[in-house]
Amino acid sequence: MDKKASPEYLGTPNLLNLPFNWSAGPYLGKWLTELRDNGKLWASRCPKCQRLLLPPRIICGICQVRAPEWPDWVQLSGKGKLIEWEKVVAPQMNPSTGKIEPEPYIHGNILLDEGVTFQHYLEEQDETKLKKGARVKMVLKPRHQREGLVTDILYFRLVQE
């Protein structure tokens, strides 16, 4: 077939739209339950290298040793300092809904006081007010709005200390 004689290339829309039920397992499941029901943030500690694992998981990927189960976890204060942040300005599609997410928003990398980093949204939308090392604290959704997801944490708020 002469390609030049057929300039119209056809195709078809293809919508991937499938529901899933993902099992969180006992570690992450307990972590999410504690966040939702008690507003508590936990990490587990590797018995060998002593680093904190956030979210808690069954094994330390570096030492390959089993990490303790709840309640032998470390409760985190939800306070820390801002290491870095990025302002997301390009519109992005949420692959769970197909909807374009509101932008811009600011996403921060936070070093919690217990010595483990955590990434989440920042409340402050004015970049000029952000400083490396600034103190931040976790803000949760009200209890009745929490669904047992990491988004039960609303964002981290700049605080004066």
Place this chain on the structure above:
Amino acid sequence: MANRVAIIGVGQTFHTSKRPDVCIPELCNEAVRAALEDAELTIKDIDAIVVGNMELFEGRYHQDLWQVDYVGSYHKPGFRVTTGGTTGGTLPCTAFFCAASGVFDVVMAVTFEKQGEGDSRAALKTVADPIWDRWISTGAIGTFARLGSWYMKESGATEEHAALVRLKADKNACLNPYAHLKLNLKTVEDVLRSEMLVPPLRKLDMCPTSEGACAIIVASEQKAKKLSKKPVWVKDWVEVHNEARYNRGDPVSLENLEKAALTIYRRNGITNPRRDISVAEIYEPATWAELVWYEAYHFCEKGEAFRLVEKGITEREGEFPVNPSGGVIATNPIGATGMIRVAEAALQIRGDAGAHQVSREVKRTFTTAWGGSSWTVAHLLSKSVD
């Protein structure tokens, strides 16, 4: 002791942002035919075929099934490999393993990406763990912007240095018939005029989304010597993986890249990479990544990468050419990108790269692939069998 293996044929398609004239298997078929022609073989000479891409971008699954006719795997053994951004680096390793094991004599690896068929950023977000952080994940652009601002602070490099990397990439891409973006950039100002995405990262600092495919043919030593006039010998390869959650507080994660390079160097007596390697083709999705990763790969001391660029050392005709093909900044069909590095390196060793061939003799090449969580794959190819 494994058998020695060689690359005896390479093929790739031209690259662009959209190829409505071909479906996915047809795109792969173009690369397969190019590799067979390059090796002067027919599909009957191939014993096994490994295929792969980074799934999610096209919304089509079990691609190996749909590709059978088109990659020539009808009634032949083979399998699909997919390791995210490193797929194109892992797939040659898979072919090397197959031939080195002695199970197969001649193995073909085929990989592609057709990013124009989906929403690349939404697709990339589906990589994130849906139970943990898919809800709050961000994209790749921010990662490389962070890398840029971190590097400027650490080393004293400026945006002009990133622009020099972009100029080098474009100069080389303009000579490469397979490259995607050919912009004829002339000056640093041409780059600095480009739209700012996330400071200090501009649109031109970032790779494009490309469509294209690549195939290579790998043979055992005995077969390679029999079938090929210019076999390119595979000296070594390494894949470095880490745990996906790297909440360790490092703003920049270079551990895997360094580990991959140092493992290759140690096992092959490389003590001075710029002297002992003739050409490098590295996976650098952004200008800032190229700069920072020169240091991670020990091409220079920490904080010195921008000096290499300033002095033109990594230009195509410089002392140590890096990405004479134009690299990933000019062409990024994600699943194929890593393998294009290997194919381009093989062409440089053979002296068959054409207009973007470096003029010095190419004895050894270092190639890499990079992907999510900073996974790194590296290969060492050689002109001589020993």
Place this chain on the structure above:
Amino acid sequence: MSGKEATAPYIVQGRLYVPYFNYYGALASEFYRQLRDSKKIMGVKCPSCDKVYMPPRSVCAVCFGNLNQLVEVSTQGAVLTYTVIHYTYSPSYQPATIPYAYGIIQLDGADTGFCHLLGEVDLDRLSIGMRVEAVFKDQREGNILDIKYFRPVQK
């Protein structure tokens, strides 16, 4: 977890919802254009294997030849085999409401069978070898459902 209190399983309900657009390529574009514009069904001929494949493909799996010679096949053919669907799994992925039938149909002039719906037929009276003909949609869009279904040949 023997000897310990079992933890209640924690399930996260989620969804993947991502839109794509897949191109047919040049050969299949021509197939769908003929179907949409002229209600013609085309196969592709492999000259070295002397076979007509329907649906068409641009490479022959057997001889690895490039195929580009589209040939018109009949809109009538025979049912090679069939099955009747009695359950609903995912409405967005099912082209008809239950009960409905799929057939593998070999069109006259083609050497291969292909899958499509069977309609206007008593599902208890389906049979292998049954002669069927294509019923086309009025509003055709360039996809395989431009053929609504195959029904028993009207005499």
